[in-house]
Amino acid sequence: xxxxxxxxxxxxxxxxxxxxxxxxxxxxxxxxxxxxxxxxxxxxxxxxxxxxxxxxxxxxxxxxxxxxxxxxxxxxxxxxxxxxxxxxxxxxxxxxxxxxxxxxxxxxxxxxxxxxxxxxxxxxxxxxxxxxxxxxxxxxxxxxxxxxxxxxxxxxxxxxxxxxxxxxxxxxxxxxxxxxxxxxxxxxxxxxxxxxxxxxxxxxxxxxxxxxxxxxxxxxxxxxxxxxxxxxxxxxxxxxxxxxx
Numbered sequence: 001x002x003x004x005x006x007x008x009x010x011x012x013x014x015x016x017x018x019x020x021x022x023x024x025x026x027x028x029x030x031x032x033x034x035x036x037x038x039x040x041x042x043x044x045x046x047x048x049x050x051x052x053x054x055x056x057x058x059x060x061x062x063x064x065x066x067x068x069x070x071x072x073x074x075x076x077x078x079x080x081x082x083x084x085x086x087x088x089x090x091x092x093x094x095x096x097x098x099x100x101x102x103x104x105x106x107x108x109x110x111x112x113x114x115x116x117x118x119x120x121x122x123x124x125x126x127x128x129x130x131x132x133x134x135x136x137x138x139x140x141x142x143x144x145x146x147x148x149x150x151x152x153x154x155x156x157x158x159x160x161x162x163x164x165x166x167x168x169x170x171x172x173x174x175x176x177x178x179x180x181x182x183x184x185x186x187x188x189x190x191x192x193x194x195x196x197x198x199x200x201x202x203x204x205x206x207x208x209x210x211x212x213x214x215x216x217x218x219x220x221x222x223x224x225x226x227x228x229x230x231x232x233x234x235x236x237x238x239x240x241x242x243x244x245x
Contacts, residue, residue: 002196004215008161009238013046016159016235017243020053020211020220021085021204024060024112026069028230032245033073036232039243045236047079051157053204054085054166054184057116058109059225064116067146084153085166086184086205087113092150098135099128117141155183158199162235167205168217175199190217202233211242 010016017036022029036050056070057063074080091113094101103126111121119137124130156165156178163175165183168190173182175198182190187206196216204221211231212219218240222231232243 002198003161003200004196005200005213005218005240006215006238008200010160010162010235012237014159014236015045015048016162016233017048017050018053018164018202018220018233018235019051020222020231020233021055021207021224022052022060022066022230023055023058023087023109023225024063024066024116025224025230026060026062026065028224028228028245029066029069032230032232032243035243035245039234049159050077050080051164051202052080052082053164053202053220054083054153055087055204055221056082056085057091057113058087059112060109061112062116063109063113064142064146067149071145071149081157082149082153083157083164083166084155084184088150088153089184095135095139098131102126102131114138155180161199162202163197163199164202166203168203169197169201171195171197202235213240 019032056066070082090105094105114134115121117138118141119134156163167184167186169175169178170182170186170189171193191206201217203217203219206219207221207223208219209222209227209229211222218233220231220233222229224230230245234241234243
């Protein structure tokens with residue numbers, strides 16, 4: 001049976017904080033996490049989850065710092081969950097096939113990501129030999145704990161009547177049968193779809209400000225690298241609200 005927002009609910013006595021695309025803005029992520037901690041102090045609850053929806057890297061100034069922050073956060077709190085975004089997927093594929101993925105990686109924030117790991121991109125012109133050198137240096141400079149973080153990201157997670165994925169889902173396919181590619185990359189087939197799903201989909205990937213709240217989905221990506229606003233959707237019982245930094 002399909003369900004719509006307003007009739008959907010979290011499990012009993014569980015609050016969920018879902019955070020949109022960070023894209024290298026460590027300062028915004030720190031501010032938002034402080035606001036979440038304040039919210040938990042002012043409004044205590046038996047249990048909670050903090051779900052980051054992916055795209056921690058690229059575009060912004062401190063991709064490496066964002067990943068380090070998340071690793072420390074997860075080590076200190078097992079209720080923190082990190083999903084894989086298409087930018088994390090792209091980084092891994094670039095490191096495996098540098099020449100093939102170079103244009104896509106560097107065009108959409110890879111220069112900033114590599115720089116945050118200490119790779120000098122000042123005079124980078126995009127030649128094949130340079131691409132291979134950058135890839136080799138980036139492999140050496142990404143810490144082992146960061147590689148482990150990237151390799152262990154979840155594609156999706158569900159709680160109650162909500163399913164969380166970076167990009168969304170493919171309409172017409174059961175939620176339990178979605179492909180990894182669609183969960184972290186889909187856009188054109190998903191965004192305009194108005195039909196209901198088995199769960200309300202909570203996603204990022206397709207920037208929109210203010211937060212896009214629809215009967216079948218909520219888009220938490222408020223274009224932080226353009227608007228300077230990083231957003232968090234708070235779900236509890238049948239209610240929802242927004243926290244911003």
